[in-house]
Every structure is written in C-alpha cells, then in structure tokens.
Amino acid sequence: MRIGDAKQSYEADEAIWTSHTQKLWFGLFLLILLLFPFMADSYLLYLGCLVGIAVISTTGLNILTGFTGLISLGQAGFMGVGAYTVAWLSLNTGLPFPVTLVLAGLMAAAVGILVGLPSLRVKGLYLAIATLAASVFLHFIFAEWESVTGGMGGLSLEPAHLFGWSFQSDFMMYFIIVPLAVLMVFAARNVFRTRIGRAFIAIRDRDISAEILGIDLLHYKLMSFALSSFYAGVAGGLFAYFFRVVTPESFPLSMSIFYLAAVIVGGMGNLLGGILGAAFMTLVPEALKLITAALTPFYPDAPVFMSPMLEIIFGALIVGFLIFEPHGLAEIWHRIRRFFRLWPFRN
Amino acid sequence: MRRVRVPVYPAPRVPGGKVSILEISNLSLSFGGVKALQDVSFRVPENTVTTIIGPNGAGKTSLFNCISGFYKPQQGTISYEGQVLSSGIKPPRRAALGLARTFQNIALFRGMTVLDNIKLGAHVHMKSGLLSALAYFGPARREEMSVRKDVEQRIIDFLEIDHIRRQPVASLSYGLQKRVELARALAMQPKVLMLDEPVAGMNREEKEDMARFILDIREEWGITVLMVEHDMGMVMDISDHIAVLNFGQVITEGLPSDVQKNPEVIRAYLGNSDIDSLRRKLNPEEEAA
Numbered sequence: 303m304r305i306g307d308a309k310q311s312y313e314a315d316e317a318i319w320t321s322h323t324q325k326l327w328f329g330l331f332l333l334i335l336l337l338f339p340f341m342a343d344s345y346l347l348y349l350g351c352l353v354g355i356a357v358i359s360t361t362g363l364n365i366l367t368g369f370t371g372l373i374s375l376g377q378a379g380f381m382g383v384g385a386y387t388v389a390w391l392s393l394n395t396g397l398p399f400p401v402t403l404v405l406a407g408l409m410a411a412a413v414g415i416l417v418g419l420p421s422l423r424v425k426g427l428y429l430a431i432a433t434l435a436a437s438v439f440l441h442f443i444f445a446e447w448e449s450v451t452g453g454m455g456g457l458s459l460e461p462a463h464l465f466g467w468s469f470q471s472d473f474m475m476y477f478i479i480v481p482l483a484v485l486m487v488f489a490a491r492n493v494f495r496t497r498i499g500r501a502f503i504a505i506r507d508r509d510i511s512a513e514i515l516g517i518d519l520l521h522y523k524l525m526s527f528a529l530s531s532f533y534a535g536v537a538g539g540l541f542a543y544f545f546r547v548v549t550p551e552s553f554p555l556s557m558s559i560f561y562l563a564a565v566i567v568g569g570m571g572n573l574l575g576g577i578l579g580a581a582f583m584t585l586v587p588e589a590l591k592l593i594t595a596a597l598t599p600f601y602p603d604a605p606v607f608m609s610p611m612l613e614i615i616f617g618a619l620i621v622g623f624l625i626f627e628p629h630g631l632a633e634i635w636h637r638i639r640r641f642f643r644l645w646p647f648r649n
Numbered sequence: 650m651r652r653v654r655v656p657v658y659p660a661p662r663v664p665g666g667k668v669s670i671l672e673i674s675n676l677s678l679s680f681g682g683v684k685a686l687q688d689v690s691f692r693v694p695e696n697t698v699t700t701i702i703g704p705n706g707a708g709k710t711s712l713f714n715c716i717s718g719f720y721k722p723q724q725g726t727i728s729y730e731g732q733v734l735s736s737g738i739k740p741p742r743r744a745a746l747g748l749a750r751t752f753q754n755i756a757l758f759r760g761m762t763v764l765d766n767i768k769l770g771a772h773v774h775m776k777s778g779l780l781s782a783l784a785y786f787g788p789a790r791r792e793e794m795s796v797r798k799d800v801e802q803r804i805i806d807f808l809e810i811d812h813i814r815r816q817p818v819a820s821l822s823y824g825l826q827k828r829v830e831l832a833r834a835l836a837m838q839p840k841v842l843m844l845d846e847p848v849a850g851m852n853r854e855e856k857e858d859m860a861r862f863i864l865d866i867r868e869e870w871g872i873t874v875l876m877v878e879h880d881m882g883m884v885m886d887i888s889d890h891i892a893v894l895n896f897g898q899v900i901t902e903g904l905p906s907d908v909q910k911n912p913e914v915i916r917a918y919l920g921n922s923d924i925d926s927l928r929r930k931l932n933p934e935e936e937a938a
Binding site: 312313315316489490492493495496497498499500501503504506507508510511512513514515516517518525529571 | 717718719739740741744745749750752756758759760761765768769770771772773775777779782783784785789792793794796797798801833837
C-alpha cells in the first residue's frame, strides 16, 4: 500500500510523476525501450517501429477526438500530407530529417486547420462526414497532382540523414521513431496540464458553457485540429522514411478508421489509452498470424481456415473490448495500479 | 491575494443612490412568435445583491443569456460599466470583461477534477500559448503555478471545498457541485457574478452556506451579484434590490420590502384573487401588529 503522499509545493503536486516508485518504473521502461533493438530480431524491430509511428498518430487523434470531442476520419489524409511533404523535400532539397519532419508536421497542421473550419458549425457524425470528404479530396490530390506527388506511382525517397549519417536500417530508424514518440507523448501530456488542454476538454464536455466561460470555440477547435494533424504529419513523415516509398494507396480510408479504433479501444481522452490502443491495433493482427503459423504443424489446414478468420477475430476482439471495457485498455491498467497501490488490502 | 476581512456595516439600503454597473434598457427578445422578453428595463446597482424573481417561464434565464452574449436581443441595450455591450461582443470577450455566471442546470465539465474545473475559470486571464504549453517550461509553468496558488488560497479555502479538490465532479453531491460551479465563476475574477438559481434543490444547511457565501462575496470581495432565485425566504433575506419579471416584462423593481407588498407581484405569483387576504397570508407579522 502506498502511503505518505504529502507534498510541500504546488509544483510537486502537479508533477507528472508524483512518487519515486513511478519514476523508477518509468526509468525501467525507458531502459527496456533502449535495449530492445539490441535484443530483438528484424521482425520485432519492424513491429517496434510500426508501433512507434502508430503511437504518435494515435496520440494526435486522441487530442482531437478523445479530448476535444471532434470526430475525425481524416487522420490518414493528414499522415499522407506529412509523408508527401517529407518525400518531396528529401527528393528536391536534401534537408536533414529533423527539418523535414517539422515541416511535414506544419504542412499537415495547415491542412488540418482548413479541414477543421467546418467544425464550428457541425459536430459529431456530421463532422466525421466533413472530414471524410476532406480525406477523399486529399487522396484525389495525391493521385492526380503528378508533378509533385508522382501520381499513382508515388515517390521513392532516400533514407533519412543527419550530419552525414544515413538512417537506412530499421535498427537506425528505431532510434528516430521511438524517442520522438516518447517526446511527443510527453508534449501532449504537458498540454493537458495547462489552460489549453483544459479548454479542449471543456469544449468536449459542454461547448456552450465553455464559450460563456471565456473559451473562444473556433480558436481552440482549430488549435486542436492543428495540433492533431501536426502529430499525424510527423507520423506520416516517419512512415515515409521507414518504407521509403509513398503512394496514394499508402494512406487509405481504412487507416483513418484504424486510428479511430485505436483511440476508442485504448480509451478516449486518455493518453496512456492511445499508446495501448496503438500497440493493440498494430500487434494483435500480427499475433493472430503468429498463432496461425504455430498451429500449422498440428493442423496443416490452419492457414486455409485462419486467414479469412483473422479479420473476423480481430473485429470480434475490438467489439469484445468495447462491451466489457467501454473505457478502454487504459481502464484495465488503472485497475491494476489501484490493486497494487492498496495491496495487501482490497478496495 | 487574500483580502483582510473588514467589518462592513449595512450599506445604505437604498440602491437608488448607487452607480449601476449593469443597466438593461428596453430589451426585447423573441423566438419566432414567442416573446421571451418584452421591453425589459432595470438596473443593477454596483456592489449589491440584485435578484430577479418571477414565475417559471418569465424570461429570467433568457435575460441572463442575453447578458452573457449567448442570445442576441432584437431590441434594446445592455450597458456594462457605462458602455453598451453591442451584439458584436462575443461571450468569451464578455467573460474577460468581468461578467461571470453559473448555470441553472449545473454545467461543470465532467471529464475534469474539481481543481481543473475551477482553474478553467481563470482561462481568460491566462496567456500562455501552445508552444510553451507543449514544453511546460518557463511562462506556461509559472502561470499555471500562480493560478494554482490563487485558486487554492483565495477560492478553495473560502468556499471550504479543499477536501474534494482531487475528485471528479461527477461524483459530487448536488450541493457541492453548485459550490464548485460558484468557485469556477469566482476564478473568472468577475465584477458581476450572475447566479442562476444558486440554491435550487438544496437542503436547508446547504442553502444557508450558499447565502453566507453570496453575502461574503459582495461584502469582502466587492463583487456585484445578480441572481435568479425562487426561494423567497432567501431572496428577501439577502437581496438589496429586486426586479420582478412576469411573461417577459418587468412588473416592478425596488427594495425587498416594497416588492413584497406590491399587488402586481402578489397577483403574478398567486393569481388574481382577493389581494388583501393573500397579503395577510404572506405577511402574518403585519396582521399581528
């Protein structure tokens, strides 16, 4: 049981980690993240990078949908904007990756602000449809603006580089993607310690009274769109550096739904939930494939049965989570923490 | 930031002599054919508790919404500190000017703790931008800390809600939720505090607490209170000035004792009947005297 939670200053009370135990566990977690690429095989490393990219994008969508209450189906489109920005910049300018990634984020943020403009008037499903229209429109631009995007064939790009280093392998990319993901999740956490994060949540909970309390709705809704698409743009840029080819088909509508599902399964309005949701959505299909492979020696027909079943099982898992854990994976985590905090007592 | 408690002797109970901080002139508001407000005029003298009373549907909350800038009246003006609030001044700007309010159906943000709800009230007086918020470094951090300190020492302490500051608002009792809403409005550093039915649905003790807070807010903090309330006992006890609204029109305004005796008011509340017998029912002491 955890006791002795006395604080001397407001600063200490509002810190992200309020106890040594938390700091210790988090340090351990960072250590594992650092050592992971040295232990993992290429397949796990590939998955690690994918999860990192998904965490960034899901965190972005969580800011918009989970915290500000604006449903968006445009996340894949914003990632596409980021990816094409990085691809175009690396082909035409040769700028190092920190610059291209920031520009990708800013470009996506600008597009996000445009797409967010209807959000003052339309809410809920209507906004989802408006953002859906935007993502279809973006897809059209990716496919048709051949002089910039390379049309349906897309663009291939050089590996990310900085100070003469070239980040060719997944191993190298891991050291860009994961630190950036950690940094960006922390930045999002910081936003929700300030007036801006409170304004977002207020808009989600009661927009009319938020306005009467002094929150300019359009300003903060657009800010949320901009911030969310900045995250998507950076994730898209990393996606481009990771796969080194960007085509219009890299960012289908199903990807937007994938991220929305990650936010919901993880826990809306919970940053930890976004991380868990991103990991769940990325890893479970892979785990199902591994299970299929493991079954094959015993049931030679397993792949025949399982491959069409994978999608169904995956969907059923999501539905199951929504029914049994409507607050998402984050709630399971909180329950575990509560248990250990009170241990050896119960409740 | 704590103010020293100075004993305040009953101010001259004639609000007519004071400066009005808020003045409503000939305000009319209609939704299609429904006339919510018709030619409403009254004034809110500075540093008073002014109450608007009237039967259900008389237009009291509509009037609040006009003052907040949420409804745009078709006619008439609202002057605040001598300046006309045109309809171009949007609700957030009005909040920044010092018009704060609470809501009839509690409008707390359920996804936040009590502390965050109160801090949200200080939003208009904070400046930190997105970049410093992302880094939580320098100005943003200092500003958050000073708001936290102010909220803790000036408001949470005053309203006696320190034991619940960490709780999510959804878990609180009705009376406490109302108190948190008041705290949030106080964090807006208002000059005029509009309270929409502050004691509705409360038990006697909670009502007494709330009445004490309202009086202290006026006396110690110098904030003008504009209140809509149905609890006549409390209204008559703590108001300095009362305006009576019925079917969108102001019937009368004045001191509580005058309003109480006004036959129009009695008729509005109790229907058209033998006025004298009703008056005797309302004021049993008078009959005994």
